Amino acid sequence: MSLxxxxxxxxxxxxxxxxxxxxxxxxxxFPVITGMVDRRRERIEEGLAAAKEATERLRGVEQEAAQIxxxxxxxxxxxxxxxxxDGNRIVENARQKAEAEAAAKLEAALSQxxxxxxxxxxxxxxxxxxxSVDVAEKVLRQKMTSAETQHDYIDRLIGEAEQNSSKPNA
Numbered sequence: 575m576s577l578x579x580x581x582x583x584x585x586x587x588x589x590x591x592x593x594x595x596x597x598x599x600x601x602x603x604f605p606v607i608t609g610m611v612d613r614r615r616e617r618i619e620e621g622l623a624a625a626k627e628a629t630e631r632l633r634g635v636e637q638e639a640a641q642i643x644x645x646x647x648x649x650x651x652x653x654x655x656x657x658x659x660d661g662n663r664i665v666e667n668a669r670q671k672a673e674a675e676a677a678a679k680l681e682a683a684l685s686q687x688x689x690x691x692x693x694x695x696x697x698x699x700x701x702x703x704x705x706s707v708d709v710a711e712k713v714l715r716q717k718m719t720s721a722e723t724q725h726d727y728i729d730r731l732i733g734e735a736e737q738n739s740s741k742p743n744a
Contacts, residue, residue, distance in 0.1 A: 580588075
């Protein structure tokens with residue numbers, strides 16, 4: 575008996591047992607195995623489809639996120655520009671208000687200075703008039719020692735007053 579050349583009977587029984595095992599497997603094993611392979615293939619296909627869908631959703635979400643970020647940056651720029659404009663407006667208003675207050679204080683100070691100047695001039699005129707009257711009184715007392723000199727002087731003053739009143743006012 576040789577291993578390389580089997581006998582015909584052994585070959586027959588081996589073939590018959592192979593066919594029986596193959597038949598049992600074909601009847602009961604292969605459908606189960608192919609069903610499992612089919613289910614596995616379906617799950618893999620579903621997984622691939624889900625992955626493809628998730629990839630597409632991710633792209634959509636990325637585009638949406640980019641759009642939202644762009645809008646947020648645009649809005650941020652608008653807010654910053656508005657804040658800068660508001661700041662400039664507030665500074666300008668404060669500057670104008672300060673200028674108006676300074677002008678009002680300057681005007682009040684100039685007005686006060688003018689009032690003080692007029693008051694000082696009035697006092698100065700009053701003092702000058704009083705001094706003039708005092709000086710004139712002293713001069714007249716010395717020169718008009720006689721009653722006749724005093725009468726002549728009074729007559730002359732009355733004459734000058736009449737001449738001044740008859741002249742038209744310029």
